[in-house]
Amino acid sequence: MLKIKGLTKTYPNGVKALDGVDLDVGLGMFGLLGPNGAGKSSLMRTLATLQDADRGEVTFGDIDVLKTPDPVRRQLGYLPQDFGVYPRISAIKLLDHIAVLKGLSNAKERKEVVHELLRQTNLWDVRKKAPATYSGGMRQRFGIAQALLGDPKLIIVDEPTAGLDPEERNRFHNLLSEIGENVVVILSTHIVEDVADLCRDMAIMNQGRIAMKGKPSELVEIVQGKIWRKVIEKSQLDDHQARHQVVSARLVQGQTVIRAYSDGDPGDGFEPVEPNLEDVYFATIRGAIGGQNQAKAA
Numbered sequence: 001m002l003k004i005k006g007l008t009k010t011y012p013n014g015v016k017a018l019d020g021v022d023l024d025v026g027l028g029m030f031g032l033l034g035p036n037g038a039g040k041s042s043l044m045r046t047l048a049t050l051q052d053a054d055r056g057e058v059t060f061g062d063i064d065v066l067k068t069p070d071p072v073r074r075q076l077g078y079l080p081q082d083f084g085v086y087p088r089i090s091a092i093k094l095l096d097h098i099a100v101l102k103g104l105s106n107a108k109e110r111k112e113v114v115h116e117l118l119r120q121t122n123l124w125d126v127r128k129k130a131p132a133t134y135s136g137g138m139r140q141r142f143g144i145a146q147a148l149l150g151d152p153k154l155i156i157v158d159e160p161t162a163g164l165d166p167e168e169r170n171r172f173h174n175l176l177s178e179i180g181e182n183v184v185v186i187l188s189t190h191i192v193e194d195v196a197d198l199c200r201d202m203a204i205m206n207q208g209r210i211a212m213k214g215k216p217s218e219l220v221e222i223v224q225g226k227i228w229r230k231v232i233e234k235s236q237l238d239d240h241q242a243r244h245q246v247v248s249a250r251l252v253q254g255q256t257v258i259r260a261y262s263d264g265d266p267g268d269g270f271e272p273v274e275p276n277l278e279d280v281y282f283a284t285i286r287g288a289i290g291g292q293n294q295a296k297a298a
């Protein structure tokens with residue numbers, strides 16, 4: 001559905017945010033994982049036709065996204081990382097107004113759509129309050145409501161769960177899952193669990209490049225038998241990092257638990273563990289895997 005080829009972007013300050021991004025995204029939920037500064041938002045803004053690329057191609061179906069943005073805009077739902085300023089009018093009026101801007105000109109139909117979306121996003125009871133007074137989770141659900149206006153075929157959500165409490169995050173996940181299988185949903189995030197829970201396909205982005213892509217289970221398979229765990233003193237961390245390819249270090253109940261990547265038994269008191277997607281993510285962004293180890297994109 002969505003094909004990205006050789007997408008490159010350097011900002012005027014010299015930062016190369018996108019460095020030859022190649023990606024095919026099919027129907028359903030697609031997770032784009034990456035650390036801060038990886039280039040996720042730059043990619044999302046480019047796909048949402050809000051900024052130009054220096055080089056590369058993007059097609060959605062048979063539409064050339066970069067050359068003819070208008071037809072894509074009509075099929076696009078976008079929830080940016082920072083939804084920005086909320087005017088102090090009620091959610092229902094604001095949603096109605098955005099619906100007009102999106103071209104829903106028939107008042108009766110528009111009312112039905114707006115009411116349906118407020119119910120779907122569980123905001124019906126607070127529809128008369130201004131989104132400016134909403135909690136973070138309610139704002140994100142409002143953001144999804146506006147993104148779903150006009151029946152989009154391409155939905156882009158940029159770091160939607162940052163700052164949400166676990167209950168709101170769950171609610172947001174359920175909402176995203178319900179959006180359906182007949183649209184392309186790209187979820188950009190640095191939260192590994194969001195992708196593990198929700199996405200059929202995914203990619204890991206680092207330093208403007210796609211370092212890994214595939215199905216979450218396929219990616220975990222790549223590191224099967226190669227992740228090793230050890231409990232150490234905090235003071236031993238530097239030494240272990242120098243001698244092993246430590247992918248993560250975490251304080252668990254006062255103890256430092258490290259996980260390292262190694263093709264074979266690293267000895268030194270490490271024990272094998274069942275890998276998870278977080279291991280894949282850290283091993284990728286630390287450069288232990290990636291490039292030719294990539295799983296085939298689905």
Ligand SMILES: Nc1ncnc2c1ncn2[C@@H]1O[C@H](COP(=O)(O)OP(=O)(O)OP(=O)(O)O)[C@@H](O)[C@H]1O
Nearest residue numbers: 011013015017034035036037038039040041042043
């Ligand atoms: N408008 C801009 N002008 C100059 N540099 C920018 C601009 N937007 C982003 N950058 C830089 O481009 C790089 C990629 O940023 P981007 O926001 O795309 O990454 P990200 O993966 O979305 O990170 P985050 O999770 O922090 O938003 C960063 O080094 C960032 O500082």
